[in-house]
Amino acid sequence: MNDIRIEECISRYRDVPGGLLPMLHSIQHALGYVPADAVPAIATAINRSRAEVHGVLSFYHDFRETPPARHTVQICVSEACQANGADALKAHAEASLGVAVGHSSGGDVALEPVYCLGNCACGPSVRIGDAVHARVDADQFDALMAAMRQEA
Amino acid sequence: MTLSLYISGDTTARALGADALVAVLEVQAAAADVPLNIIRSGSRGAFWLEPMLEMDWQGKRIGIGELMASDAEGLLATLLDNPESHPNYLGEVAELPWFANQHRLTFARAGEGDPIDLNTYRALGGLQGLERALSLTPDAVVEEITDSGLRGRGGAAFPAGIKWRTVLGAEADQKYIVCNADEGDSGTFADRLLMESDPFQLLEGMAIAGIAVGATQGYIYLRSEYPRAQLMLNEAIDAARLAGVLGERVLGSDKSFDIEVRLGAGAYICGEETALLDSLEGKRGMVRAKPPLPALEGLFGKPTVVNNVLTLAAASTVLAEGAAAYQAHGTGRSRGTLTVQLAGNIARGGLIEVPYGISLREIVFDWGGGTRSGRPVRAIQVGGPLGAYLPEAQWDLPLDYEAFAQAGAMLGHGGVVVFDDTIDMAAQARFAMAFCVAESCGKCTPCRMGSIRGVEVIDKLVANPADTAQKILLEDLCDTMEHGSLCAMGGLTPSPVRSALRYFPEDFGLAAEAS
Ligand SMILES: Cc1cc2nc3c(=O)[nH]c(=O)nc-3n(C[C@H](O)[C@H](O)[C@H](O)COP(=O)(O)O)c2cc1C
Ligand code: SF4
Numbered sequence: 218m219n220d221i222r223i224e225e226c227i228s229r230y231r232d233v234p235g236g237l238l239p240m241l242h243s244i245q246h247a248l249g250y251v252p253a254d255a256v257p258a259i260a261t262a263i264n265r266s267r268a269e270v271h272g273v274l275s276f277y278h279d280f281r282e283t284p285p286a287r288h289t290v291q292i293c294v295s296e297a298c299q300a301n302g303a304d305a306l307k308a309h310a311e312a313s314l315g316v317a318v319g320h321s322s323g324g325d326v327a328l329e330p331v332y333c334l335g336n337c338a339c340g341p342s343v344r345i346g347d348a349v350h351a352r353v354d355a356d357q358f359d360a361l362m363a364a365m366r367q368e369a
Numbered sequence: 370m371t372l373s374l375y376i377s378g379d380t381t382a383r384a385l386g387a388d389a390l391v392a393v394l395e396v397q398a399a400a401a402d403v404p405l406n407i408i409r410s411g412s413r414g415a416f417w418l419e420p421m422l423e424m425d426w427q428g429k430r431i432g433i434g435e436l437m438a439s440d441a442e443g444l445l446a447t448l449l450d451n452p453e454s455h456p457n458y459l460g461e462v463a464e465l466p467w468f469a470n471q472h473r474l475t476f477a478r479a480g481e482g483d484p485i486d487l488n489t490y491r492a493l494g495g496l497q498g499l500e501r502a503l504s505l506t507p508d509a510v511v512e513e514i515t516d517s518g519l520r521g522r523g524g525a526a527f528p529a530g531i532k533w534r535t536v537l538g539a540e541a542d543q544k545y546i547v548c549n550a551d552e553g554d555s556g557t558f559a560d561r562l563l564m565e566s567d568p569f570q571l572l573e574g575m576a577i578a579g580i581a582v583g584a585t586q587g588y589i590y591l592r593s594e595y596p597r598a599q600l601m602l603n604e605a606i607d608a609a610r611l612a613g614v615l616g617e618r619v620l621g622s623d624k625s626f627d628i629e630v631r632l633g634a635g636a637y638i639c640g641e642e643t644a645l646l647d648s649l650e651g652k653r654g655m656v657r658a659k660p661p662l663p664a665l666e667g668l669f670g671k672p673t674v675v676n677n678v679l680t681l682a683a684a685s686t687v688l689a690e691g692a693a694a695y696q697a698h699g700t701g702r703s704r705g706t707l708t709v710q711l712a713g714n715i716a717r718g719g720l721i722e723v724p725y726g727i728s729l730r731e732i733v734f735d736w737g738g739g740t741r742s743g744r745p746v747r748a749i750q751v752g753g754p755l756g757a758y759l760p761e762a763q764w765d766l767p768l769d770y771e772a773f774a775q776a777g778a779m780l781g782h783g784g785v786v787v788f789d790d791t792i793d794m795a796a797q798a799r800f801a802m803a804f805c806v807a808e809s810c811g812k813c814t815p816c817r818m819g820s821i822r823g824v825e826v827i828d829k830l831v832a833n834p835a836d837t838a839q840k841i842l843l844e845d846l847c848d849t850m851e852h853g854s855l856c857a858m859g860g861l862t863p864s865p866v867r868s869a870l871r872y873f874p875e876d877f878g879l880a881a882e883a884s
Binding site: 239269280331334342347349351 | 597652653797
C-alpha cells in the first residue's frame, strides 16, 4: 500500500464503533476510489477478514474499486424522473458523450444511474459533484457538460 | 436601511437556480450601494414557485415566484420601489390558497427563516417540546406519544408509542435512538425538506426520544444522495451543542444526549430498519430476521428506537402542543397530518401537509394542477417503488393507511408520482423488477432470483402477448415473491407489477380482463 492518505483514513476511523463505512467514504473522498491494496490494511486495522471488508465494499453502489473518470455525472433513473422524460435524457446523454450509463470506467466523463436525488417534483434530475440540476432537457444537459469541462 | 430578503437554500431551489438569483441580487446591491441581507431560508415546499423570493413589505410577508436570474434585470430596484409591481408578484405568501388550505404542523416553520439559527428556531416555538419532556417522567413522555396516536411515517405506520414503550422497558447499559433518513423512495423528499429547512426539529425530536427511553446517543443514518441535508444537519448539531441543547446536561438538566450523522452508500435496502442497523455497524446492509426486535436487540445488540425523520420531528410537536391537540387532527386510526409529496409529471409539484382522509384526486388536481406536460393523467404511483400504480377508478380513495391497504395499495412515505398518457406501463412493470434485481440484499431466493426471472418473463410476454404461459408464469412468480420474501422489498415488488398488469393490460398487448 502506497498512500499515506489511506493510513490517515484508517487511523481516523479504526476505533469508531461501526466505522467501516465512514472509513471507506473517507478513502474514496481522498482518492476517488478504494484501491484493492487498501483492503488488507483495513481488515487488519479493524480486526475483520479481508473477505468481509471486500464484501462490504462491493455491496454498496457508492464505492468504486477502480479510479473514476475525470468527471462523474449522475442521472436519476427513478420513477418520478421517468415521468418527466428521464429515459430520453439518458439516451441523449449516452449518444452525445459516447458512453453508456453505468458502463464506463476511467476516461473523461462517466455516466452513472442514481435512484433518486430527492428532487422529484422538478425532474429530470442530474447531479454533478454536490450540485443537483432540475428539469434538465437535452439543451441544458449540453450546457452543463460544457460548463463542467470548462471548470476543470 | 438594510434590505432583507429570503431565498431558499434547499436542494430543489438551488437546482432550479436560486444561487444564481442570489448572485445577481448581490451584484445589483453592490452597484447601487444598497445594504442587502439575503437569508437562505429553507423552502416551504412549493417547488413549482421556486426560485421564490420573500420579503417583509408593509407588514406582510410577500412573495415573488419563479424568479430566474436571467430575468432579474432591475430586480433590486423594483423590490426597493414597489415589489407589488413585479409581474410574478404573489401577494402574501400565507394567503396563497396552495398554503392556506394546508394544515401545517411539522412544516409550519419551513421557509420562515435561517434553518440553522437556533434563535430563529426558538422564536418560532422551537424547543418547547424538549423543555416539556424534561419536566416530565420518561413514562409520561412515552404516554404522551402513545396518546397522540402518532404512527411511524417511514412506511409501515407502526404506533410510535408502543415502540418507545418497549425500549423504555428494556434493561441495558446503553440504548440508542436511530433516525432513518435513508428516504429511498422515488417521489419522496419530505425528510430532505425537513432536514434542510428545519433541522433543529429533528434534533429536538431525537432528544425527546432519548430522554423518554433512556438513550444517550443518537445516529442519523442519512443517504449519501443528500449532501445539502448533511451540511445542514452537521451545522445544526454544532449549533445545538454550543448552546447546550445537545451534549451533556441537555438544556441544563441532568440528562445527556448527543447525535452523529452517518452516511449511507447508495443502497435502497438500507432504508429497511434492520439492514440499516447492519450498515451502521459497518456491515453489508442485510435484512435481519425478526425477532429479535430492534427495540430489544438493535444497534450493536442494544435496545434501539428506529424511527423515520418525520416521526421523530412530530414528537417535538406532540410534546409542545400536547397529545390531545395532535390527536385532534386526522381520521380513524390515522392521526396527525400527512405529508404528501407531489412528484413526477405534475404542474404544481412540492410538499403539502394535509389532514388524512382527503382524496388522491383532490391533491393531484386541486393542489397539483394535473400534469406539467398538460396531457391527461394516466397513472399515479403512491408509496414509492413498491407501491401500486393506480388508474382513474381508484383516485377517489381517501388518503389513510387502512383505506389504501384495503385497496391493495399503500400510502408508504406519502410519495405521489403522476404519469401522463405517454407512459408505457409494461416498461414500468419491468422497471419494478429490475429495481429489485439491483437493490435486493440477496438473502432470500424469491427476491434475488425471482426478480431476475421477472424481468425475463415480462420481456417475453411483451414480445409475444399471445403466449399465455408467460402471463401465468408472471403471476406465479409474483405469488412466490409475495409469500417467500423476508421483507417488503421482495414481498411488495409484485405490487407495481400486478397493478400495471391488471389495470393497464393493453400496454402488455393483452385484452382487458372481464371483472
Ligand atoms: C425495502 C424497504 C425500504 C425502506 N426504506 C425506508 C426509508 O427509506 N425510510 C424510512 O423511514 N423507512 C423505510 N422503511 C421502513 C423501515 O423498515 C421502518 O419501518 C421505519 O424506519 C420505522 O420508522 P417509523 O416507525 O418511524 O416509520 C423501509 C422498509 C423496507 C422494507
Ligand atoms: S426480500 Fe429481498 S431485500 Fe428483503 S430480505 Fe429477502 S432478499 Fe433481502
